[in-house]
Amino acid sequence: MRNILLGGLTLALFAGAAQACETVTLGDLSIGHAWSRATIGEGRPAVFYVEITNAGAADDALTGIATPAATMPMLHETVVTDGVASMPHAMSVPVLAGQTTELASGGYHGMLMGLTSALKEGDSFPVTLTFAKAGAVTVNVEVLSLRAEGPECDDAN
Amino acid sequence: MTRIPLLRKILWGMVVLAAIGAVVVQLRQPAPRVEAAFRPEFSLADAAGKIRTNAEFRGRYLLVFFGFTNCPDVCPTTLAEVAQVMEGLQTQAAKVQPLFISVDPERDRRLGLTEFTAAFHPSILGLAGDDAATRAAADSFKIFFEREPDAAAPDGFTMSHSPRLYLIGPEGDWLRQYDYGTPATEILADLKSRL
Numbered sequence: 477m478r479n480i481l482l483g484g485l486t487l488a489l490f491a492g493a494a495q496a497c498e499t500v501t502l503g504d505l506s507i508g509h510a511w512s513r514a515t516i517g518e519g520r521p522a523v524f525y526v527e528i529t530n531a532g533a534a535d536d537a538l539t540g541i542a543t544p545a546a547t548m549p550m551l552h553e554t555v556v557t558d559g560v561a562s563m564p565h566a567m568s569v570p571v572l573a574g575q576t577t578e579l580a581s582g583g584y585h586g587m588l589m590g591l592t593s594a595l596k597e598g599d600s601f602p603v604t605l606t607f608a609k610a611g612a613v614t615v616n617v618e619v620l621s622l623r624a625e626g627p628e629c630d631d632a633n
Numbered sequence: 634m635t636r637i638p639l640l641r642k643i644l645w646g647m648v649v650l651a652a653i654g655a656v657v658v659q660l661r662q663p664a665p666r667v668e669a670a671f672r673p674e675f676s677l678a679d680a681a682g683k684i685r686t687n688a689e690f691r692g693r694y695l696l697v698f699f700g701f702t703n704c705p706d707v708c709p710t711t712l713a714e715v716a717q718v719m720e721g722l723q724t725q726a727a728k729v730q731p732l733f734i735s736v737d738p739e740r741d742r743r744l745g746l747t748e749f750t751a752a753f754h755p756s757i758l759g760l761a762g763d764d765a766a767t768r769a770a771a772d773s774f775k776i777f778f779e780r781e782p783d784a785a786a787p788d789g790f791t792m793s794h795s796p797r798l799y800l801i802g803p804e805g806d807w808l809r810q811y812d813y814g815t816p817a818t819e820i821l822a823d824l825k826s827r828l
């Protein structure tokens with residue numbers, strides 16, 4: 477009885493939680509925590525972060541992203557070498573078996589160049605992720621504040 | 634007879650290349666760990682075009698970040714931390730001036746400097762000088778930045794830059810750096826111990 481009550485409560489909380497906390501599955505992959513930062517105008521590139529868990533036994537790789545929000549979305553990796561940061565284009569992001577791969581601040585990220593319009597806090601937009609093996613899946617990306625460090629989700633991952 | 638001048642040219646060419654190589658290697662060196670005190674200097678225009686220099690901030694601590702506003706990954710993360718630090722300082726906030734020095738000044742002036750810094754914290758002062766003044770400021774802080782051609786990037790180039798935060802003391806001395814990713818709470822605690 478208690479469990480049912482708790483379950484109901486969790487469900488209610490989840491329904492009220494941010495979109496970025498939704499998880500989408502594609503085969504062995506589960507994709508969640510998809511978020512972006514608000515931009516000032518559409519002249520500057522935006523960023524795309526996401527978490528991908530590969531519960532399967534085989535490695536996969538994120539090979540591309542597409543979105544109506546930007547004319548030139550690309551995968552980037554921020555690298556700091558000898559105290560100098562740059563963000564070269566990444567051909568693909570490894571999504572290793574049994575691991576959670578993060579596109580996160582200071583590492584791999586989606587770089588959304590050529591925004592069709594400015595991203596405002598509270599907005600959301602779709603991004604389609606293409607994997608070498610699993611195929612393609614579309615997630616909803618929540619736009620958080622420019623100061624945000626990530627979505628606050630109740631799950632433990 | 635014609636062979637000797639040619640050989641000479643080649644040799645001189647090699648000397649010049651070696652010299653350039655040495656300079657590039659030097660520029661690539663990471664910023665110094667705590668060494669002999671030095672006083673970084675700058676003379677850079679703010680968003681209104683007024684020249685601001687290190688001298689006017691005597692008596693206050695400076696928290697300095699070199700970045701560019703077209704940087705959606707590293708720069709917002711660090712500036713968000715600066716904002717948290719400024720909020721955490723509360724009544725002592727007036728003793729610390731955060732500076733955002735653009736390494737991409739021409740584009741940043743065009744895109745708007747103030748709306749960018751204000752989105753993080755109203756206390757952050759954005760500076761964007763001309764190319765020579767920007768290079769001089771970076772040299773003075775002993776940091777590296779570079780404009781790299783990249784056909785796939787907006788405007789055809791990307792910037793590489795030092796993602797660290799630098800702390801300058803009330804006398805103008807370089808005190809320390811905070812590496813990229815240092816939590817705001819750690820920076821705040823360090824600053825509070827000095828104020």
Ligand SMILES: [Cu+2]
Pocket residue numbers: 552553563585586587706
């Ligand atoms: Cu990038």
